[in-house]
Amino acid sequence: MSSTTGPLRLAVVGAGVIGRHHARVAVQHDDLEIVALVDAIPAAATSAADEIEAMGVARPVTTETIEQAIAETDIDVVAICAPSGMHVQLAEAALAAGKHVVIEKPLDTTMPRAREIARLAREARERGLVTSVISQHRFDPASVAVAQAAHGGGFGTVTSGVASVAWYRSQGYYDSGDWRGTWDLDGGGSVMNQGVHTVDLLVWTLGRPVEISAQTALLAHDRIEVEDTAVATVRFENGALGVIHCTTAAYPGLSARYAVYGTHGSAIVDDDRLSYFHIAPDSATLESASTTANATAVADAVDQKADVVPAEHVVGGPAEPDHFVAGHSRQYADIVAAIRSGSEPGVTVDAALVSLATVRGLYVSATLGQAVRIDDVIEGRYDDVVPVVGAASTATEGAVR
Ligand SMILES: NC(=O)c1ccc[n+]([C@@H]2O[C@H](COP(=O)([O-])OP(=O)(O)OC[C@H]3O[C@@H](n4cnc5c(N)ncnc54)[C@H](O)[C@@H]3O)[C@@H](O)[C@H]2O)c1
Numbered sequence: 001m002s003s004t005t006g007p008l009r010l011a012v013v014g015a016g017v018i019g020r021h022h023a024r025v026a027v028q029h030d031d032l033e034i035v036a037l038v039d040a041i042p043a044a045a046t047s048a049a050d051e052i053e054a055m056g057v058a059r060p061v062t063t064e065t066i067e068q069a070i071a072e073t074d075i076d077v078v079a080i081c082a083p084s085g086m087h088v089q090l091a092e093a094a095l096a097a098g099k100h101v102v103i104e105k106p107l108d109t110t111m112p113r114a115r116e117i118a119r120l121a122r123e124a125r126e127r128g129l130v131t132s133v134i135s136q137h138r139f140d141p142a143s144v145a146v147a148q149a150a151h152g153g154g155f156g157t158v159t160s161g162v163a164s165v166a167w168y169r170s171q172g173y174y175d176s177g178d179w180r181g182t183w184d185l186d187g188g189g190s191v192m193n194q195g196v197h198t199v200d201l202l203v204w205t206l207g208r209p210v211e212i213s214a215q216t217a218l219l220a221h222d223r224i225e226v227e228d229t230a231v232a233t234v235r236f237e238n239g240a241l242g243v244i245h246c247t248t249a250a251y252p253g254l255s256a257r258y259a260v261y262g263t264h265g266s267a268i269v270d271d272d273r274l275s276y277f278h279i280a281p282d283s284a285t286l287e288s289a290s291t292t293a294n295a296t297a298v299a300d301a302v303d304q305k306a307d308v309v310p311a312e313h314v315v316g317g318p319a320e321p322d323h324f325v326a327g328h329s330r331q332y333a334d335i336v337a338a339i340r341s342g343s344e345p346g347v348t349v350d351a352a353l354v355s356l357a358t359v360r361g362l363y364v365s366a367t368l369g370q371a372v373r374i375d376d377v378i379e380g381r382y383d384d385v386v387p388v389v390g391a392a393s394t395a396t397e398g399a400v401r
Pocket residue numbers: 013014015016017018019038039040041044064065066081082083084085086104105106134136177193
């Protein structure tokens with residue numbers, strides 16, 4: 001069980017880009033201590049341990065497997081930071097050993113494995129174990145403000161939302177790891193790897209997605225199996241409609257942004273900061289707006305973004321110090337609080353399952369050239385579909401000829 005006297009002892013599995021980041025976040029957190037670094041490549045774990053030691057804390061043990069780490073040292077929490085398609089098998093091993101678990105996004109790459117970890121996490125919950133999935137942007141103050149307004153009725157009836165990730169990833173990025181750009185271990189391309197955070201924010205804000213229709217394409221990269229460009233439309237449970245657009249072929253690399261529009265207000269978040277926020281101040285204003293003849297926009301609707309979040313979370317404001325670390329730190333604060341108090345973490349495996357099903361539904365829709373119900377994806381109806389990039393457009397061309 002968790003340490004009651006000292007900080008929670010964290011093991012990081014996968015000492016790559018994000019695993020090292022988790023370790024650094026733990027060093028800066030008062031209630032976490034990094035005690036083990038696990039990597040299938042010993043040199044990766046060793047060099048990560050060198051980095052941590054150089055930060056002035058005790059050197060973590062290094063091992064090649066999660067089982068060795070669990071056998072060699074006392075661990076409370078295991079953070080799974082290995083390639084996406086390995087998340088569930090490693091999380092299972094940690095839960096079976098009675099550890100709390102943090103899983104990097106995405107939950108995994110296949111629905112059967114994701115369903116299995118959801119079942120195991122529910123069982124583990126009954127043994128007092130917390131399992132949470134990293135979605136650090138749900139803790140960004142700008143996104144918290146937007147979600148609160150959407151869920152609390154501030155925006156009135158939410159009618160639509162748009163998520164757009166217009167990023168650039170070089171060919172060298174895809175060539176930098178064998179697992180990158182593969183269906184098996186990356187699980188997809190610009191949506192599953194890069195866009196998943198913004199898709200998750202749209203889903204969190206607009207509510208449960210019901211149906212998705214999508215198209216994908218591979219337009220600007222070689223030697224990858226997955227899409228570098230995708231678009232989709234989504235219908236949500238409350239009737240709202242959404243658009244998803246993700247690409248890693250937008251030179252020179254622009255922003256990740258999402259917008260939420262409603263009958264009483266709207267907001268835009270751009271690269272984790274508030275770009276626009278407005279809620280109608282009172283019912284008289286709404287009444288006047290709705291009865292004004294031929295109105296196309298509401299006069300004097302001031303942008304309230306600077307009143308809603310601190311200046312460093314507003315577009316154009318000062319930079320947040322150490323922004324990338326701050327994101328994971330905010331989510332770790334939530335996870336540590338859940339472990340200490342026995343409460344649910346802010347991002348549960350069940351919530352991550354819905355976001356994963358939305359991404360998987362996008363690929364299934366693009367492959368089959370038809371709309372796909374998210375509940376059918378969750379329940380396993382499309383488990384056997386092998387995704388194909390650009391399949392819908394190929395099918396249409398074929399039909400025209
Ligand atoms: N939350 C975020 O913003 C964010 C950012 C980047 C990556 N990620 C996620 O983190 C995960 C890792 O991405 P990355 O960019 O750090 O990849 P990476 O390739 O840099 O690191 C992965 C590491 O895992 C190791 N590994 C492979 N199999 C292993 C095993 N069985 N046991 C232990 N270690 C193993 C590899 O040797 C490698 O060092 C992915 O799922 C990715 O989607 C999340």
